[in-house]
Structure formats: C-alpha cells, structure tokens
Amino acid sequence: MLPLTARAGIGAADERGFGLYVHWPFCASKCPYCDFNSHVRERTDQARWRDALLRELDHFADLTPGRTLTSVFFGGGTPSLMDPATVEAILRRADERWGLPAGTEVTLEANPTSVEADKFRAFRAAGVNRVSMGIQALDDADLRFLGRRHSVAEALEAVALARASFERFSFDLIYARPGQTVAAWRDELNRALDHAVGHLSVYQLTIEEGTQFHTLHARGELVLPDEELAGDLYEATQDLLEAAGLPAYEVSNHARPGEESRHNLVYWRYGDYAGIGPGAHGRLTLPDGKVGTRTHRGPEPWLDLVAAHGTGAKAFEPIGPAQRLDEMLMMGLRLAEGVPLSRIEAEAGRPWRDVIAVTAVEKLARHGMLELTSDRLRATPAGRQRLNAVLERLLG
Numbered sequence: 001m002l003p004l005t006a007r008a009g010i011g012a013a014d015e016r017g018f019g020l021y022v023h024w025p026f027c028a029s030k031c032p033y034c035d036f037n038s039h040v041r042e043r044t045d046q047a048r049w050r051d052a053l054l055r056e057l058d059h060f061a062d063l064t065p066g067r068t069l070t071s072v073f074f075g076g077g078t079p080s081l082m083d084p085a086t087v088e089a090i091l092r093r094a095d096e097r098w099g100l101p102a103g104t105e106v107t108l109e110a111n112p113t114s115v116e117a118d119k120f121r122a123f124r125a126a127g128v129n130r131v132s133m134g135i136q137a138l139d140d141a142d143l144r145f146l147g148r149r150h151s152v153a154e155a156l157e158a159v160a161l162a163r164a165s166f167e168r169f170s171f172d173l174i175y176a177r178p179g180q181t182v183a184a185w186r187d188e189l190n191r192a193l194d195h196a197v198g199h200l201s202v203y204q205l206t207i208e209e210g211t212q213f214h215t216l217h218a219r220g221e222l223v224l225p226d227e228e229l230a231g232d233l234y235e236a237t238q239d240l241l242e243a244a245g246l247p248a249y250e251v252s253n254h255a256r257p258g259e260e261s262r263h264n265l266v267y268w269r270y271g272d273y274a275g276i277g278p279g280a281h282g283r284l285t286l287p288d289g290k291v292g293t294r295t296h297r298g299p300e301p302w303l304d305l306v307a308a309h310g311t312g313a314k315a316f317e318p319i320g321p322a323q324r325l326d327e328m329l330m331m332g333l334r335l336a337e338g339v340p341l342s343r344i345e346a347e348a349g350r351p352w353r354d355v356i357a358v359t360a361v362e363k364l365a366r367h368g369m370l371e372l373t374s375d376r377l378r379a380t381p382a383g384r385q386r387l388n389a390v391l392e393r394l395l396g
C-alpha cells in the first residue's frame with residue numbers, strides 16, 4: 001500500500017459526526033467474561049467524580065473549539081449506577097462548551113436490575129433519551145453462568161420500564177454460550193424480538209485474557225461451541241433478525257432503518273470523538289492532524305491526575321496517514337454500508353486507487369468477501385463474518 005501524504009481536514013471529520021464518550025468505571029460486581037475497564041468499589045464519592053469528569057470535559061472542549069456534538073454516550077462499567085445529577089451536570093456542561101442541540105442522541109448503558117430501573121425517570125429528566133441494556137440471555141441458568149445479578153423476569157421488567165421512559169432503547173445479548181444449540185438460540189431470539197423495538201446488539205461470547213472465563217477455558221472447564229456451530233449461530237442470527245425487520249447494519253448490531261446508534265456510527269465512520277473518564281479513548285482532528293487520545297485506566301490514579309493537571313489523558317498519539325487509512329477501513333468495513341470512496345479520498349487527499357491495494361480488493365471480491373461499486377467499498381455478509389481474515393489480506 002502506498003503511503004499517504006495529505007492530512008484529513010476537520011471539515012471531513014465533521015461530516016461523520018462528533019461524539020462525546022463518558023466512561024463510568026464501576027460495577028456492582030465483575031462478570032466473569034468481561035474485560036472492560038470496570039471495578040467494584042464499596043462506595044464512590046459522586047461529587048468528586050462529577051467535578052473530575054467536568055474538569056476533563058473542559059480540557060477536551062478547550063482543544064476542540066467550534067465543534068458541535070452529534071451524540072453523547074455514557075458507557076462503562078455500569079453508568080446506570082451514576083447519580084442522575086452527575087449525568088445532568090455533564091450534559092449541561094457539554095451543551096455550554098460544545099453545543100448539544102435538542103434531540104441529539106444521548107445514550108446511557110444500563111444493567112437491568114430493579115435498582116437501576118428505579119432511576120430511569122430521573123435519567124430521562126437529566127437528558128438521556130436512549131438506553132442500552134445488558135440483558136445478555138433470556139435463560140436464568142445462563143444468566144447465572146454469566147455471573148449476572150438479574151433474572152429473566154427482572155430484565156423484562158426493566159425493559160418494559162425503559163420502553164415507557166425513553167424514546168429509544170436497545171439491549172445486548174451474548175450468544176455462542178456453552179451448550180447452546182441453533183434451535184434454542186432461535187427460540188431465544190424470537191422471544192427477544194417480542195421485547196425489542198428498534199435496535200439490538202448481539203455479541204458472540206469471546207474469551208478475554210485476564211477474565212475468570214479465560215482461566216476456566218484454559219483449564220478445559222469451559223467449552224465453547226466449535227467454529228462451525230458458532231458460524232451457524234451467527235447465520236441464524238442474521239437470517240432471523242433480518243426477516244424481523246432488524247437487519248445487521250454492523251457485525252454485531254441490528255436496527256430498523258433509521259434506528260442505528262448514531263454514536264457508534266461516529267466510531268465506525270471514523271469520525272471524531274472526545275473520550276473522558278478513566279480508560280476512555282478518543283480520536284480528534286486537531287490543527288496539527290488526527291490524534292488518538294487515551295486516559296489512565298485506574299479510577300483513583302485518574303482522579304489524582306485530573307486534580308493535578310485537569311485531565312487523566314496520556315500523551316496524545318499522532319495518527320499518521322497510513323494508520324488513518326487502516327483504521328478507517330477496519331472500522332468502516334464492519335458496517336453494511338461499507339466505506340464511501342469519497343471518504344477514503346477526503347482522508348487521504350489522493351485518488352483512492354493510489355492508496356488501496358486494488359489487486360487484494362479484486363481477489364477478495366472474487367472470493368465473495370468484498371464488493372467494490374462505483375462509489376464504495378464494502379464487505380459482503382460473508383466477509384463481515386470473517387472480517388479479521390479479510391482485513392489481514394487487505395491491509396497486508
């Protein structure tokens with residue numbers, strides 16, 4: 001692949017949206033499969049956390065003058081454990097500093113326990129208009145296996161309350177669980193569809209280093225479905241949800257047209273976003289070019305750094321032209337819409353044929369993995385199922 005020389009302009013990045021990600025790093029307990037930056041603490045000083053998040057927000061707002069937010073996402077961890085007043089203060093400051101036009105998507109991740117569901121109205125009043133809930137399974141034995149603190153009945157009550165409280169909502173399911181058959185999964189997905197509205201995220205269970213499941217898996221005490229069964233489960237998911245009107249718009253995300261997560265689309269379209277809170281990542285187009293940002297992962301060290309410097313961010317990493325193109329393709333090929341060639345050219349400042357390995361594209365197209373049309377490059381459904389292998393061949 002040829003090196004790129006031109007720099008992406010802020011204008012090009014703006015077209016893809018500008019998001020704010022806020023990381024809340026605490027959970028009531030640690031799930032055995034999860035390697036997200038989440039920690040269990042007896043108590044948290046909400047006022048201290050609010051002030052620190054506001055200070056780091058100011059830090060990033062100072063660096064990005066003149067930009068208007070197109071989405072906000074409170075992720076975690078378990079942000080539904082936040083005090084709604086903290087959420088409100090962050091949204092108010094985000095509006096003052098960047099602008100948060102009425103109707104902008106504001107999502108909060110929530111765990112479906114009654115403690116959290118009781119706060120839904122307060123989150124709505126604070127400005128949250130979309131909730132994403134970690135249901136994970138509609139089977140009580142599997143919920144226990146996944147270390148979840150909720151039952152199916154409790155989860156469905158939380159879903160009903162979320163539907164009544166927010167304009168938009170989504171929930172997450174995890175499949176390819178030990179012992180799962182295609183028939184049982186189809187049945188579970190059909191039951192999930194009774195409760196879904198516009199959006200559903202369906203993740204294949206992955207074994208992440210440093211988790212309890214990793215230890216069990218290494219000892220042979222946790223056996224996952226083999227590759228063939230996992231493939232069948234994936235295909236069953238695609239077929240069933242597409243037939244129900246929620247096609248995959250991304251590898252693991254399904255939505256009725258128009259109900260896609262606007263915030264996650266910013267990531268996948270390789271737009272800019274500021275990330276605040278411990279372990280948050282960001283991508284920003286600054287006057288000197290695009291940078292990757294990341295903050296200290298540890299909650300207490302992050303608080304100390306913010307107190308001392310106004311931010312827990314590490315040194316920004318400049319993202320060179322070749323890396324930008326790689327990242328744009330890695331993110332964009334996850335989407336069913338693919339990557340517009342005009343976006344590649346805007347990022348590269350050169351004709352797309354100068355920067356994309358055309359012979360690799362043609363070969364992958366012959367194998368039914370990629371499609372190149374007059375205006376875009378996209379992975380086929382088969383290509384999205386094997387995206388890592390496709391990217392390896394494409395990016396070399």
Ligand SMILES: C[S@@+](CC[C@H](N)C(=O)[O-])C[C@H]1O[C@@H](n2cnc3c(N)ncnc32)[C@H](O)[C@@H]1O
Nearest residue numbers: 033034076077078109111134172203204205206
């Ligand atoms: C940050 S978590 C969700 C927020 C919330 N704390 C919860 O658990 O409901 C985001 C989602 O990632 C998914 N996830 C996390 N670890 C996973 C793993 N190892 N395999 C598959 N999905 C995973 C789960 O579906 C989870 O809901």
Ligand code: SF4
Nearest residue numbers: 027030031034038077
């Ligand atoms: S899955 Fe959610 S609740 Fe469980 S540890 Fe991860 S972030 Fe926390």
